[in-house]
Amino acid sequence: MPQAAPRFPVCQSxxxxxxxxxxxxxxxxxxxxxxxxVRFEGRPYAYINRCxxxxxxxxxxxxxxxxxxxxxxxxxxHGIVYTPQSGTSVSAMCEGQQLRPVEIYEEDGEIGLAxxxxxxxxx
Ligand code: FES
Numbered sequence: 001m002p003q004a005a006p007r008f009p010v011c012q013s014x015x016x017x018x019x020x021x022x023x024x025x026x027x028x029x030x031x032x033x034x035x036x037x038v039r040f041e042g043r044p045y046a047y048i049n050r051c052x053x054x055x056x057x058x059x060x061x062x063x064x065x066x067x068x069x070x071x072x073x074x075x076x077x078h079g080i081v082y083t084p085q086s087g088t089s090v091s092a093m094c095e096g097q098q099l100r101p102v103e104i105y106e107e108d109g110e111i112g113l114a115x116x117x118x119x120x121x122x123x
Contacts, residue, residue: 009110047100058073
């Protein structure tokens with residue numbers, strides 16, 4: 001039977017409400033990376049916080065990562081818009097390219113990361 005990925009608890013479920021995000025620092029594939037965790041329509045999603053256009057964090061120019069409709073994630077640098085569910089660009093720029101997903105879980109009122117590529121998570 002395959003071994004489960006190590007779990008890194010991040011926060012209580014109640015701490016991440018719909019349309020909000022939190023960020024954590026982590027060691028991912030042996031390198032420091034920032035993970036963006038969002039909740040959309042009740043479900044949490046996690047991505048490496050790096051735009052597909054240029055190596056910039058989605059919130060590099062402003063604090064929010066959801067656009068004004070609350071339906072999409074938006075990079076504040078040049079405005080690429082992504083679906084929260086898959087991290088896919090739906091903008092003409094970089095259309096179809098995807099943010100890098102990170103495995104996330106929500107269980108017993110806790111959200112965390114559970115991904116074989118992670119060796120440490122810092123809040
Ligand atoms: S760096 Fe994100 S849209 Fe250009």
